[in-house]
Amino acid sequence: MTGSAATGVGHRHRPGPGAAAPADRLLGGSAFALSAQARRLEARGVDVVRLEVGQPDLPGPPAAVAAATRELAGGHAGYTDPAGDPLVREQVAAHYAARLARPVAAEQVLLLPGSNLALWFTLLGVLAPGDEVLVPDPGFPPYAELVRLAGGTPVGYPLRPEHGHVPDPAEVRALVTARTRVLVVNSPHNPTGSVWPRDCLAELAGLARRHGLHTVTDEAYRELAEPGLETPLYPADERTVVMDSLSKSHSMCGWRIGIAIVPPAAVRRFTDLLVNTNCCMPSFVQRAIPAALAAGGHVARARAEYAHRRALLVDGLSAVPRVRVTRPRGGLYVLADVRDSGLDDRRLAGLLLHEAHVATAPGSLFGAHGAGHLRLSLTLPPPRLTEGVARLRTRLEDL
Structure with a gap:
């Protein structure tokens, strides 16, 4: 991919003397820093209700665990093709062809050690210094951070509470300039939990086509929409990269299973980048992926459990003074x-952690439009969620 085509890497300008190193472009804020503080409190014996990071507490699919164990026991721990084991890619392609309701060739599937690489590799192939990428605001922090690392400029398009945290395509359109190269889409959305309707996604896709933009659509939460709720697909074209993960939907964060569905013209470039960065995903992990994808009943039970927790947390927070919630x-x-x-959201998060012993993520970590908010995770059993809300309410009533 280049700024004008879907193959090859864009030219880079050599930085002058004294120029900042690429890593210096990162802002560095994340919920993991708050997790470190929470762990230090727990090490001192403090009971902390951990609502700051989205690491599922539910178990992963037993069939995937069994498959990985068999592979390790059988000595299958060597290299695979950089893009992934061909047989696994065939099975993954069949799964996504059904899920995306369109043909997916095995060659378009890349197995990555973490889904963020799908965005990173897209940016490396598309951006020249100073190019712009449209990212949701609030949004998953690595979107903007990876754009900066690639030498680009993240431009946030707002997700406003009065619109149900769904983007207004007219507002997105107004942000497009001659330097815009990529549009990032994420529904169901982190951190707001919004599900973007079909007409919104269709308008965003039309916008991308008219302006020749590449799209990266992050599908990490697609399996975790409300039971029975339609979750429309982004209308993909030859410039769309699907970025997916089994971390959240299958409770497999530490497995680092990232899946990318890329246009045929981008396969070689992505594979070259894999060869020169991560080589390949661990082979025994790859061979557990089909078993995980087949665990539909396991995921359905998780979806129902999170729906129960979501309702519990929203109802509890709605009764807390000084707190408003968009469901x-x-x-x-x-x-x-x-x-x-x-209070500033970062200061409030610190106060809640150290005085109420409830860990939350400040909304400003997710962008300018997240300021004044706190993100709370559903990844604790209901009694702990209830306890967290009770502590939060007590502390806010004392303000």
Whole structure:
């Protein structure tokens, strides 16, 4: 992919003397820093209700665990093709052809050690210094960070509470410039839990086509929409990269299973990047992927459990003074509006952690439009969620 075509890597300008190193472009904020603080409190014996990071507490599919164990026991721990084991890619392609309701060739499937690489490799192939990428705001922090690392400029398009945290395509259109190269889409959305309707996605796809933009659509939470709720697909074209993961939907964060569905013209470039970065995903992990994808009943039970927790958390927060909640329709989070508290969201998160012993993620970590909010995760059993809300309410009533 280049700025004008879907193959090859764009030219880079050599930085002058004293120019900042690429890693210096990162802002560096994340919920993991708050997790470190929470762990230090727990090491001192403090009971902390951990709502800051979206790491599922539910078990992963037993069939996937058994498959990986068999592969390791059988000595299958060597290299595979950089893009992934061909037989596994065939099975993954069949799964996604059914899920995306369109043909997917095995050659278009790349197995990655973490889904963020799908965005990273797209950016490396598309961006020249100063090019712009449209990212949701609030949004998953690595979107903007990877754009900066690639030498580009992230441009946030707002997800406003009054619109149900669904983007207004007219607002997105107004942000397109001659330097815009990529549009990032994420539904169900992190951190708001919004599910973007079909007409919104169709308008965004039309916008991308008219302006010749590449699209990366992050599908990590697609399996975790409300039971029975339609989750429309982004209308993919020859410039669309599907970025997916089994971390959230299958409770497999530590397995680092990333899946990319890429246009045929981009396969060689992605594979070259894999050869020169990660080589390949661990072979025994790859061979457990088909078993995980076949665990539909396991995922359905997780979806129902998260729906129960979502309702519990939203109802509890709605009764807390100085807190407003837009009900999410999917994902693993609730984004609570705490602007009426009178405190900066980072300061409030610190106060809740150290005084109420509830760990939350400040909304400003997710972009300018996340400021004044706290993200709370659904990844604890209901009694712990209830305890967290009770502690939060007590502390806010004392403000």
